[in-house]
Every structure is written in structure tokens, then in C-alpha cells.
Amino acid sequence: MNLFEFCYGLMHWLVDILNNIWYWLGDFLPWKFGDFFIAIGDLAKAHGTIAVAAILLEVLIIFIIALVSVLNFIWLDRKFMGRIFDFYGPYYVGYRIGGWLQNLADGMKLFVKEVITPSKADKAGFLLAPVVFVASSVLALSTIPLSPDFGVAVNRAGDFVPAGALFAFAAFAIAPFSILVAGWSSNNKYTIIGGMRSAAQMMSYEIPLLLTVASVCLMAGSFSFVDIVAAQSNIWFAIPLALGFIVFLVCIVAEVEIQPFDLPEAEAELVEGWTTEYSGMRFGLFMMTSYLRSYVAGALVTALFLGGWHGFDFIPGPIWFLIKAYIVFIVLTWMRWSLPRIRVDQILQFGWTRLMPLAMLNLLIAAAFKTLGWF
């Protein structure tokens, strides 16, 4: 049974109960008004409605997994950072579970803080930017299945969004736009420089990133995550496409904007970059979503290069997937806390003169493998 069937069954059962109550209520009404009631009940009972509700439930489940993962990630990040920096990391809040509750405490603190909108800000853009940022990241996340049975499927056969990899990267690439909007609408010089940097940075990493994805899709012969992972059942793509793996790792770090590529929010030079004017839970959303994006990055690396849910049989597939994504995240954290920040002209130069040819070379290698018939 896949996740869709489970959600569909749950929704069907729920709709049945509600419909019974609905029809029972309708019986009390005189005249022809009861027919209208029945029409609504029939609409709710229709296959399409339940399917849409089931997909929403699936997204919710994946989102909850992601949120718990984000709490874990923040904790892991701080613990690992502490070990790198020679201190303990969070310790006292949730003493018996290694300071895990510190994140919740910090979240509560952000939650009760005042949410300020600058008086000269562009209100619409200022409010819309966090929404777009969070929504696009969750959208990217929801296209990545944790196993063939566990993901946001769109029908009872368990099919995922066609061309899932393309869709995921399309959704993932919306964020720089929302960063630019946030930077522009905050009406602050630091935020506008941060937003512009985000746009400039996107020019440098997006093309090599998509070229490496193209090489993976070429090897697998499909844009669907399930097919891509299935093609890695013998050997992970990280081994034949080692070059592409490294290029992808660098580009994905630039995509999620953590050090050494966190130019849009370079806190030493731009105060807090594009999030300078955001306060309270709006800032908290940005921060949480940046960790969510790190998780998505880990999931993408896992699905495209590290064999996804393939592993030894005694652990179920989704758990394998999460383990790999966590390990990738830790590697990203390692980079993040031990490297200085790169400069904006350097990342452009680096992206166009180094990553781009390497990504092209990688695409040629993938084509060669495919032509030789090894994959």
C-alpha cells in the first residue's frame, strides 16, 4: 500500500462519516433545499474531491516529517558546530535528550516577539516574500519521494509528478526571486544589496546545477525520481559521475545559500543581508525555511547521486533515505562552519569559468557512458 492509498482510504472514511451527518442534517430541512444538500454531499463523495484531499494530506505528512527533520537539523547543526568549535552546543534545555528542546525554546522566543513592518516598506512585497519563500521550498520538498511507496503520489497507482526532478528544481529556484522581492520591498540599502546579490548568485550556479541534473537524467533515462533511483540499484551515480557529484554539491550549497556562499545574508558586511528588516516569526520562518532548504538539498543529493532509498534490507527504504540526507546535511554543516565567505564577483567568475566547463564535461562523460551502453 502506498501513501496515496492510505491517505485516500483515510479521506474516504472521513468523507463517509461527514456525509452521513450532512445527509442527516439535510433531512430536517423542508422544501427542495434538501436536494442542494445532497448535491454538495455527492460532490464531496466524488473521486476527484477525495483525491485532492488525499494529496493535501500527503503533503501535510511530508511537511510534518520535514518539520521534525528541521528541528533535528537545527539541533544537529548546533551540536556539530559546537564540536567543531570546541564547545558543547545546546545543553541545558532538554538536558536528558542532549539539549534538543533548545530549538523549541528559541522558536517560542521568536514567536512572542513583535512582528514589525517598516513604515516605508512596500507592504505587499514585504508580506508576500516569506510566503513565496516557504511555499516554494515546501513545493520542492513535496516532489521528492522517500521511497516508491512513500511520497506525494498523484493517483492510486502511486505515480508521482511526471518529470519530478525538473519540477523540484523549478520550484527550488523560485526562492531567489522571493529574496529579491524581500530585499527590494524592505526599503533598506543592505537588503537591496542582499537581494541583488541573490539574483547575481543565481546566474552563477543555476546553469551548472541543471547541467549536472541533466547528466543524471541522461544516465537514468527519465526525469522521475523513482526511475532515477531505480537506475542506481547497482551503482550510485556518485561513483561514475564523481565530477558531477562535486559540482552538484558546490552548486547546491550556493542554491541553499549557506556558507561559503551565503552572500545575500553576509552578516559581516550587510548586517543580516536581505532579512535585516524582518523580525519575530517572519524572520523565524525564513530561518526555518533555510534549514528546510538544506534538508531538500540533502534529499536531492541523496536521490540523484547517493542511491536514494537503496541500502541494506534490514532498514526500510524511507529510513535509508533520511539517513543519507542527514549525512549530506552534516557535510554541508562542516563546510559551512569551517570556510570563509566568498566574494560576489568571485562566485560569478567561479561559476562561469570553473563549474560550467566541469558540468559540461560531466554531461559528456554521462553521454559517453550512455553511448557505451554501460547504463
Place this chain on the structure above:
Amino acid sequence: MAEMWINMGPQHPMTHGLWNLKVKVDGETVVDAEPEVGYLHRGVEKICEDRTYPQIIPIADRLCYGSSLTWSHLYCMTVEDLMDLKVPPRAEHIRVVAIEMQRIASHLMWLAAYAVDLGMMAGFLYAMRDREIFIDLLQALSGSRITYNYPRIGGVAHDLPPNFQRDALRACDYMDKKLKEYEDLYDGSTVFLMRNQGVGILRREDAMNLGVTGPTMRGSGIAYDLRKDHPYSVYPDMDFEVASHPDCDCYARYRVRMVEMRESARIIRQALAKMPQGKWRTIAPRTAPEGTGIGRVEDPRGEGMMYVVGDGTDKPYRLKIRSPIFVSVSAAPKMLIGYKVADVVAIMGTLDMCIGETDR
């Protein structure tokens, strides 16, 4: 994008302290810069005119939070010059040990701040951790961590505490090991080199003409160090190299400071080995004669100078303080123009700003 002025400061992560750097940017490129200091002006020179000579020592400590000991030492040297006092050799050696420790602690604080400027958090915590060792030693010596109030007119306040020599030698050995680690962390990182090499060029002539001193000047290839060129205290007896680097960029200034830390450890070892027995303090007269006294030291940030005028009473008539950073920061536009916004942080970071002494 049109050109615009950005205020980097007074509250900005780049400014270690309270000052303002106005930067005119064209997109990401700096086209003009204007440093603005004075936010922390406390009128130290004027306050000093109303205090007796010993009372000024703690005030001199407050001139710089990064290296307070050099300033109280400088003040004591100046007043000793005014009073024609002879300091016992043991006191001189203790002073040299203490100010070289202060130099290491100050440079480590700079290294920490510089790492954060470049976005490398690991460097910050490592350098701050190792600074703590020297701070602890200075605490054992003087009783406090930041503002030591340790030198006295005609000596130092206390003798060395028990086991100080052993601990100091251990700290020096530890420091030599850690310097290797820093070099692996900083020089080993390509990103760090990319951010530093060829950034913030201050040419040799400009450095001379603008009166820049200290590591900034030595980073421009001029091996000028007061400890060698105008020796004071017992520095003539010490064997050490003056660090200088011909590259004139941020990397050169970074290298100069790293070498200076190693040389400081060398000086500490020698001073401890040559430490004579005897008195560590002479009793200074309460009043100073009419006349002037002058003192110059090699502060971790450059050349610090004090000039005191005595009028025969127990209070100075005038005390003039020459701050190295006040001069260096005026050279900022020369270094900044033409580079990117991100380089502003790196360039101003290598100046090692200390606002206490700049604004006085």
C-alpha cells in the same frame, strides 16, 4: 544601479566598536569612502589634567580594550621620563613579558575578529580560546582580565606570582603549536587566500605619507618597529625579528601579525630567561618637576605616543596621546576605493580598529 552612500556603522557588525564608515557604492564597487570617528570620545586627555599621576594609570588602561597594558605601560614610561626615574631591571623584564603577552592576546583577538569578518566562525572560536590562556596568565600577574592597572610609575605593582615562569613557558610552547594550526586553517583555505591576496593595496609610499604605523605599515614592506628602531625598556637585549611583508595587501598584514605573535613568544622566553632578581618597584615622588616627558611604544596596532607636561604639582598640566589607529583609519579611503563591498570588511578588519584609543 545608481551610486548611493551606505553607512557602515555606528551599529554594524563590521565596526568593532563605535564608529562609522560611509561608503559610496556603485552596485557592489566602492567608489568613495569616508571614515567618521568620534562616537566614543570621552575626553581622556582632559580628564587626565584633573587627576594625580598615579590616578591616571587606570584611565590609560581604558584607552584600548584590546591591549590595555601597553597604554598604561606607555603612560608610566612617559611619566618616568618626566620625573627622570630609573626603573629596576626586574621591573623592566616583567613589563616586557607582560606587554608581549598583551601583544599576543591582542593579535589573537584581531585574528578572531578577522575570521568573523570573513565569515569563518571556526577561526573566531579557536583564536578566542587561545587568547584566554594569555588572559589567564595576565590575570595571575595583575588580578584582572582586560584592564590590568599593573604598571606603576617606577616599576610594576607586584612581583611575578608563583609558577608564573613555568606557566608562561608552557603557554609559549602551546602558542607555537597553535600558530601552526592557524596557518593550516587560514593559509590552507583557498577561499581565505582569494579574499585576501591583492585586496586593499596600500603602497609603500602611501603608507609612509599617510603616517600609518604598526603591522599595517610593516605589511606594506617597511620594516619599521620602535622596538628595534627606537628601543625602549630592555628590548635592545632581546633577539627578535621585525616582521614585514612586501605584498602591501590584506594577506601581508595578516602574515605580519602571525609572525609577530611568534616573535612575541620568543621575546617572552628570552625575557623570562634573563629575568634578574631584585626590586620590582621604586618609590616615585608624588609631584613631578616642571618640564616635559615623552614616551613612544610599539603598540600592537602601531606607534603609540604620549607627551606629558608637568608644572611642578602632582597633576599633569597636559597629556597628549597619539593614537595609531586614528592615523591609520584616515588612510582607509586610499585602501578602499575600487574594491567590492565585501572587501570593505576585510580591509578595515586588517587595520585592527580599536575605538577606545582612536576617540580617546
